Amino acid sequence: MRGQDRSYQPQVLEKKWQNKWEADQLYRSVIDKSKPKHYALTMLPYPSGDLHIGHWYAMTPSDARARYMRMKGYNVLFPMGFDAFGLPAENAAIKDGIHPMKRTFQNIERMRKQMRSMGAMFDWEREAVSAAPEYYKWTEWLFIQLYKAGLAYRKMSAVDWCPSCNTTLAREQVKGDDRVCDRCGTPVIKKDLDQWFFKATKYADELLKFDGIDWPQTVKTLQTNWIDRSEGAEVQFKIDRESGIDSQDSQITVFTTRPDTLWGATFMVFSPEHPLVEKITTPENKAAVEEYKAQAARQTEIQRGAADKEKTGVFTGAYAINPVNEARIPIWIADYVMMSYGTGAIMAVPAHDERDFAFAKKYELPIVPVIQPEGQSEADGATMEAAFVGSGVMVNSGMLNGTKVNTEKGRKNPSIAAVLDWLGDKGIGKESVNYRYRDWLISRQRYWGAPIPMVNCEIHGWNPVPDDQLPVELPEDVEWRPTGESPLKLHPTWKHTTCPVCNGPAVRETDTMDTFMCSSWYHLRYLSPKYDKGPFDPAEYDYWMPVDTYTGGIEHATMHLLYTRFFHKALRDAGIVKGDEPMMQLRNQGMVLGEDGDKMSKSKGNVIAPDVLVNKYGADSVRAYIMFFARWEMGAPWDSQGIEGAVRWIKRVWTLVTDPTPTTTASEGTKKNLRRKIHQTLRKVTRDFDNFEFNTIISSLMELMNEMYKAREAGAAGTAEWKEAIEIYLKMMAPVTPHIAEELWAQIGKPYSIHTQPWPAVDEDATKEDSIEIPVQVNGKVRDRVTVPVGASEDEIKAAALASEAVQKFLEGKEPRKVIVANGRLVNIVV
RNA sequence: GCCGGAGUGGCGGAAUUGGCAGACGCGCACGACUCAAAAUCGUGUUCCUACGGGAAUGAGGGUUCGAUUCCCUCCUUCGGCACCA
Numbered sequence: 001m002r003g004q005d006r007s008y009q010p011q012v013l014e015k016k017w018q019n020k021w022e023a024d025q026l027y028r029s030v031i032d033k034s035k036p037k038h039y040a041l042t043m044l045p046y047p048s049g050d051l052h053i054g055h056w057y058a059m060t061p062s063d064a065r066a067r068y069m070r071m072k073g074y075n076v077l078f079p080m081g082f083d084a085f086g087l088p089a090e091n092a093a094i095k096d097g098i099h100p101m102k103r104t105f106q107n108i109e110r111m112r113k114q115m116r117s118m119g120a121m122f123d124w125e126r127e128a129v130s131a132a133p134e135y136y137k138w139t140e141w142l143f144i145q146l147y148k149a150g151l152a153y154r155k156m157s158a159v160d161w162c163p164s165c166n167t168t169l170a171r172e173q174v175k176g177d178d179r180v181c182d183r184c185g186t187p188v189i190k191k192d193l194d195q196w197f198f199k200a201t202k203y204a205d206e207l208l209k210f211d212g213i214d215w216p217q218t219v220k221t222l223q224t225n226w227i228d229r230s231e232g233a234e235v236q237f238k239i240d241r242e243s244g245i246d247s248q249d250s251q252i253t254v255f256t257t258r259p260d261t262l263w264g265a266t267f268m269v270f271s272p273e274h275p276l277v278e279k280i281t282t283p284e285n286k287a288a289v290e291e292y293k294a295q296a297a298r299q300t301e302i303q304r305g306a307a308d309k310e311k312t313g314v315f316t317g318a319y320a321i322n323p324v325n326e327a328r329i330p331i332w333i334a335d336y337v338m339m340s341y342g343t344g345a346i347m348a349v350p351a352h353d354e355r356d357f358a359f360a361k362k363y364e365l366p367i368v369p370v371i372q373p374e375g376q377s378e379a380d381g382a383t384m385e386a387a388f389v390g391s392g393v394m395v396n397s398g399m400l401n402g403t404k405v406n407t408e409k410g411r412k413n414p415s416i417a418a419v420l421d422w423l424g425d426k427g428i429g430k431e432s433v434n435y436r437y438r439d440w441l442i443s444r445q446r447y448w449g450a451p452i453p454m455v456n457c458e459i460h461g462w463n464p465v466p467d468d469q470l471p472v473e474l475p476e477d478v479e480w481r482p483t484g485e486s487p488l489k490l491h492p493t494w495k496h497t498t499c500p501v502c503n504g505p506a507v508r509e510t511d512t513m514d515t516f517m518c519s520s521w522y523h524l525r526y527l528s529p530k531y532d533k534g535p536f537d538p539a540e541y542d543y544w545m546p547v548d549t550y551t552g553g554i555e556h557a558t559m560h561l562l563y564t565r566f567f568h569k570a571l572r573d574a575g576i577v578k579g580d581e582p583m584m585q586l587r588n589q590g591m592v593l594g595e596d597g598d599k600m601s602k603s604k605g606n607v608i609a610p611d612v613l614v615n616k617y618g619a620d621s622v623r624a625y626i627m628f629f630a631r632w633e634m635g636a637p638w639d640s641q642g643i644e645g646a647v648r649w650i651k652r653v654w655t656l657v658t659d660p661t662p663t664t665t666a667s668e669g670t671k672k673n674l675r676r677k678i679h680q681t682l683r684k685v686t687r688d689f690d691n692f693e694f695n696t697i698i699s700s701l702m703e704l705m706n707e708m709y710k711a712r713e714a715g716a717a718g719t720a721e722w723k724e725a726i727e728i729y730l731k732m733m734a735p736v737t738p739h740i741a742e743e744l745w746a747q748i749g750k751p752y753s754i755h756t757q758p759w760p761a762v763d764e765d766a767t768k769e770d771s772i773e774i775p776v777q778v779n780g781k782v783r784d785r786v787t788v789p790v791g792a793s794e795d796e797i798k799a800a801a802l803a804s805e806a807v808q809k810f811l812e813g814k815e816p817r818k819v820i821v822a823n824g825r826l827v828n829i830v831v
Numbered sequence: 832g833c834c835g836g837a838g839u840g841g842c843g844g845a846a847u848u849g850g851c852a853g854a855c856g857c858g859c860a861c862g863a864c865u866c867a868a869a870a871u872c873g874u875g876u877u878c879c880u881a882c883g884g885g886a887a888u889g890a891g892g893g894u895u896c897g898a899u900u901c902c903c904u905c906c907u908u909c910g911g912c913a914c915c916a
Contacts, residue, residue, distance in 0.1 A: 177913070218910090221835055225912060232916085256916060269916090309914075336914040346916045355914050436915065558911080628856075629843060634836095636843060645856040651871095684847090696845070699855035706855090775851040780897050782851055820896050826850045830896050 008654040010618020014739040018119055026753060027121040029077045031543045038074035039544045040066035041523050041583070043552030043560075044081045047107040048088065051114035053608040053626075053638065054600070057592045060623045061632055061694045062551040063120040067735035068689040070121070071759040077544050079526035080115065080122040082108050084131035086515045087165055087183055090448040094480040100448040101476065104131055114611060119619050119738045121755070128525040130518035135525055136450040137471035138535035139518050142571070144453055144464040149574040151199045152442075154462060158273075158339070159441055161191040166484045167445045168195060170514060171438045172226070172559045182559075196452055196511070197439040200566045204229065204435045206580075207565055215586040216633075222557040228436035231410035232257035233420055235347065235429035237268065239280060240319040240328060252276065252320065255342035255434050258349065259423060260405060260415035262324045263397040264370035265347035266360070268331045269313065271339040272296040280331060282317030289314055289333060296335045311336055311359040322347075323428040325398070334359060342434055350387065351379070357387035370396045371405050371415075440563065442514040447478055447487040449512030457499030457506040466500050472508065486510040519560055520567035523547055523582065541577070550583040553591070561586070587692050590635020597637045608638050620737035621647045627736060628698035649702050650740060653733070656708060657726055657744045665715030674711045677704055678725045679766040685732050686762065694736075701732060728760045776801040777828040778810040786827075794821045801827040 021027065042062040045055055066078040082104075089100035089107075108129060115122065128135055146152045160169045160179075164186035173182040180187050200207075204227050210220050237252050254268070270277055272293045281289045292314045313334030322329055336355055337346055350360035351369040360367050367381035373392045394403045394415050400422065405415040411431075423429035443452065451472040453465040465472055475494045478487040488494055489510035499506035521535065527544055528537035568582040593599060594606025601607065613622045625646035630636035666674075681704040688697045708725060716722050726748060734741035734754045745754035771789050774797060775782045784806035788797055798819050801807060811831055818830040 176911090218835060222911060225834060228912080228915075230915075254916080258916080311914080334914095336916095338915070341915045343916095348916085353916075355916080358914095434915080436912090554910085631844075634844095639843065639857070642843065642857050648871095649856085655871095687847095695843090696855085699845075702855055773851090777851085777897075785851080818896060820850095822850050822897080826897090828850080828896050 006658055008651055008740070010620060010650075010739065011615070013743045014117075014119060014619050017739045017742050018116060021753075021755075022116075024753075025125075026755060027078070027123050028125055029075065029123050031540065032075045033543070035073065035075040037544055038066075038069045038076045038549075039523075039547045040069065040076055040078045041526075041547045041550045042078075042080075043550075043556070044083050044519070044522060045111065046086060046088070047082045047084050047104050047111055049103075049107040049110060051111050051610060052600075053592050053610050053613075055115075056118065056610045056622065057626050057635070058552060058589050059115075059120060060118055061589065061627050061692070062549075063118065063122075064623070064627065064694065064735040065549070065551075065689060065692065067121055067738065067755060068759065070755070071731070071735065071757060073758060076121075077126070077526075078121050078123060079126040079128070080120075080124070081126075081128035081522060081526060081529075082111070082130065083515065083519050083522070084108065084129050085136075085449045085512075085518055087167075087446060087448070090446055090480070091165075093448075094482055097480070099476065101131070101474075104448075105129075117611070117614050117619055118623070121738075126526045126529055128522055128529040130450075130515070130522060130525075131448075133471050133473055134530070134532070136518065138525065139450040139513065139521070140453040140465070140471050141467065142521060142535060142576075143450075143513065143517070144467075145574045145576060146198060146570055147454070147464055149570070151202065151570050151574075152196060153199065154194060154196050156192060156194045158190045158192050159195055160188040161193075162186055162188050165446075166482045168193060168441055168443060170441045170516070172440075172562065193443075195441050195443040196454075196509075197441050198566070198570070200440045200563075201435060201437055203566050203569050204437050206569060207437075207562065213581050213584055213586070215583075216554075216588055219554060219557045219561060219586060219588065222554075223562055226437065226558040226562065230257055230434050230436075232416075232432060232434065233259040233423060233429045234343075234432040235259060235262065235323065235423065237320040237323060237347065239331070240321060252345055253343050254345050254347045255432060256347055257409060258352065258416070259419045259429065260394060260397075260400075260403075260413070261349040261352045261370055262322070262347065262419065263394075264349040264351045264368045265322050265329065266327070266350060266366040266368055267329050267348045268320050269337045269346050269348050269356075269359070270316070270331060270333045271337040271344040272333045272335055273339040274333070274344045276345075277316065277333055280316055280318035285315060285317035289316055292333060299335070311355065311362055313359065313363065315363075323426075330365070332359075332363070340438075341436070351381060351384065352387055352389060354387045354389070357384075368396060370394060440514075440566070442517055443511040444514055445484060445486045445511055447474070447480070447512065449515055450518060451488070451512055452509040454509040455497055455500060455506045456509070457502065457504060459504065460499055460501040462509075463500045486512065488512070516560055516563045517567075520564045521571075523564075524577070535576075545577070546579055546581065547583040549585045549587065551587050551589065554588040587633065589632050590630065592630075592635055593637040595638050595640060608640075613643070617643065617647050618650075618739070620740050621650050624650060624698055624737055627694035630695065632692060632694050646698070649698070649705065650737060652709075653705060653729070654740065654744070656705065656712070657730070658747060661712060662718035663715040664718040666711065666719055666721075667714070670711055670714045670716055671719055671721040674707070674716055674721050674725055675763070675766045676769070677707045678728055679763045682728055682732065682760060683762045683767060686759070689735070697732075697736065701729070701736075704729065730754060731757055731760050772825075774801070774824075775826050776804055776807050777826065778807060779830060780828060783807050783810050792824070794824070797821050797824065797827060801829065 042059050066076050070076040084104050089104050092103060093100050130136065143152060160174045162169055162181035164184045165181055169181060169188060174188050175182050178187055208224055208227055208229060232255060234253050234255055239250050239252060311334060313332045316331045316333060318331045319328045320331055348356040350356040350367045352371060367384055369379045369381055371388060371392045372378045372395045373388055373390055378395055391406045394400050394405055400418055403415045403418045406413050411417045420431045451474060453470060453472045454462050455465055456462050475491055478491055495508045495510050497506055497508050524536045527540035531537045564582055568577060571577045596606050598604055598606060610622060625643040628646055629642055681700050684700045685697050730741050730745050738755060742754050769790055771787050773785050773787050776784045776786055784804040786800040786804055788800050798821060814831045816829045816831055820828045
């Protein structure tokens with residue numbers, strides 16, 4: 001080796017190994033039934049054109065764990081692809097005229113290169129790109145299967161529309177208390193449009209079950225809150241005949257979670273948009289009602305949604321009959337009742353609902369208490385100062401008087417249970433469940449997405465495009481104009497086709513699909529991205545599915561992660577996939593913030609570019625630092641100085657392995673200590689990999705390296721223990737820093753490749769200590785430490801502790817009241 | 832308002848889930864090497880201290896021989912939902 005430069009040059013050696021791994025197809029995964037399989041999936045990126053440090057933060061620890069699982073003996077599938085349809089490419093096209101297809105595929109090319117610089121074990125043979133016709137053919141086909149299963153339907157309704165993106169959005173894609181578009185932050189508006197939906201609500205109850213899957217509690221909670229199941233009753237109210245409406249409109253249904261307060265319902269409130277409002281409004285109230293409706297329509301959802309806003313409303317002149325006590329109660333309209341929840345009409349119980357109370361006070365409507373608070377006398381509606389929402393007993397409620405009321409929801413509340421039974425017997429109402437969750441609106445009025453493969457004929461209506469005509473391909477020659485209509489609609493010829501039923505003239509659907517549809521099944525396309533007889537090869541499915549570990553950001557909790565669960569269940573019921581859940585284990589990484597602690601953004605100028613870091617330090621150092629600098633699930637601000645620690649660690653390992661001092665003068669004790677530390681570290685690192693605790697993997701390895709430097713100093717560098725130490729050390733490093741591990745593995749003369757080596761086994765005997773140091777506390781404060789042999793009895797430990805001079809000093813001659821030996825690890829003397 | 836996460840040195844974080852608080856690293860200080868600097872190596876680094884000790888894991892209380900860890904009350908902060916009937 002004389003004359004050769006033996007310094008650590010990551011730029012050279014990383015490229016060298018990346019090329020060799022690729023040439024050797026080291027990371028190709030194929031079905032191998034002799035091994036247990038492990039499908040490790042990490043969320044695929046959108047091809048924005050540049051790999052962000054956030055991508056590295058998400059992907060490299062996932063890669064390290066996939067590598068670890070491979071060394072543990074699993075046949076690991078770790079694929080990568082691109083979620084390539086979507087608005088940014090199309091918006092850029094509007095701006096500069098570059099075709100989204102061209103831009104997208106250029107970006108993908110660039111990002112593939114950047115990803116290769118990570119040294120990740122992606123199997124590129126399985127790459128899937130959602131914007132490629134061979135992919136979206138099957139996105140279309142899957143849409144048709146859902147349509148055939150009755151899970152896709154077209155409906156005219158008031159939907160959320162982003163005026164900046166010029167398209168409708170699904171409810172999940174409207175965010176926050178100011179109801180903004182998830183993509184661009186513009187407040188959405190409502191529009192009445194004919195759109196395609198998936199019947200996701202059919203699965204609401206099943207989506208609330210997380211049995212058998214290991215997902216973070218946070219995600220389960222977010223999804224549960226999003227679906228927001230609420231138990232209550234539907235109750236029928238008759239509309240008073242004197243209101244002058246015909247009999248078929250004489251009934252109105254309301255949903256309530258508090259049927260036990262029915263006797264206190266003293267008025268009804270309809271949403272201003274409720275279709276019945278027009279029919280029931282009396283001539284003398286017509287003008288006021290029309291004016292109020294117009295005013296409500298002008299207001300945005302945000303203005304209407306402000307909870308602290310003063311209640312407003314107008315009387316319709318109509319009355320309803322409270323079915324439990326025949327009371328004739330006025331019907332009002334008010335914008336605090338939303339058409340989009342429940343039935344768009346409520347029974348108002350001002351005595352026991354804060355909103356109804358405020359409304360009743362303002363418009364001087366009657367307030368009738370029907371719950372007597374515990375330990376208090378009955379309230380008087382006329383003098384009440386606030387709605388009462390606590391526990392008590394039912395009063396003013398006929399034969400149900402005296403029934404206990406608590407604050408539980410549903411049948412757990414005795415009063416609600418009693419009323420539900422009573423309503424059922426009388427045929428007035430029935431137990432009912434309501435959800436906030438809505439069906440998934442998938443139509444988008446944009447070009448750059450998978451076409452919805454449906455055709456409309458004047459005679460035969462909507463029909464799916466026949467399988468042999470799939471995919472419905474996107475035309476390339478379109479005009480980019482943000483008109484609010486799909487560019488496909490403006491294309492002169494594309495939409496004209498023939499009816500699959502009668503062959504007569506017909507028109508294609510010109511909206512495209514929500515890109516979340518493409519990403520709901522990409523994990524299936526990875527299985528066989530070139531397969532052309534179906535969305536995936538069943539043999540690959542049977543071997544690899546379900547996904548064993550899924551990693552990605554938590555921001556998708558109520559979007560992608562909910563859509564893909566729904567989609568899997570829908571495909572299961574259509575007989576296309578098996579099992580109830582697509583992803584068994586989910587782990588979320590946190591976010592890397594800018595050095596200023598703010599979210600990284602180009603406008604703030606705090607973006608960290610991984611390419612620059614790779615050029616400067618090498619991919620291994622970047623990988624190690626990413627895994628080290630924060631708890632993975634938490635994330636943290638980036639620290640440009642901090643990376644020096646990871647760089648030094650790697651250099652010191654390089655020095656340790658390449659520049660040994662082969663002495664064998666170490667004492668038996670030194671050698672034994674070295675082995676102990678190695679196997680203790682191995683145990684810890686193994687456990688940490690299992691638990692996704694990446695930061696402590698690196699710190700354990702650093703600590704071990706420091707010990708090894710000491711052992712070398714003590715003359716261990718030529719011993720058998722040293723050789724074992726180096727081998728195990730490199731294997732533990734391999735998943736984290738694959739290039740340097742491979743290089744040093746080769747340099748110590750071991751056979752290629754370290755990445756196909758088995759994970760070392762812990763020698764439990766070697767980890768055992770000969771003697772242990774036990775802290776001795778007096779009244780909970782450590783005063784001394786005594787060393788006892790392993791396996792010493794409690795009495796021996798006690799005796800050793802009491803024999804300590806320092807301890808005796810603090811006892812001040814007093815007799816200990818109690819001596820506690822905690823698990824043989826600590827002594828506490830109480831005086 | 833409701834639901835969930837987080838709060839530990841100058842900084843990122845550790846602590847076998849009730850048993851030595853601050854591992855590992857950054858930064859900083861001092862030293863070695865050097866004419867010098869960088870790099871590298873070594874030592875130290877929670878705070879206060881009358882050098883005996885004392886205090887400290889967002890604040891206050893509780894349980895316990897013992898609490899960063901469990902319980903109660905509150906504060907700060909991040910995220911989600913929200914006139915949801």
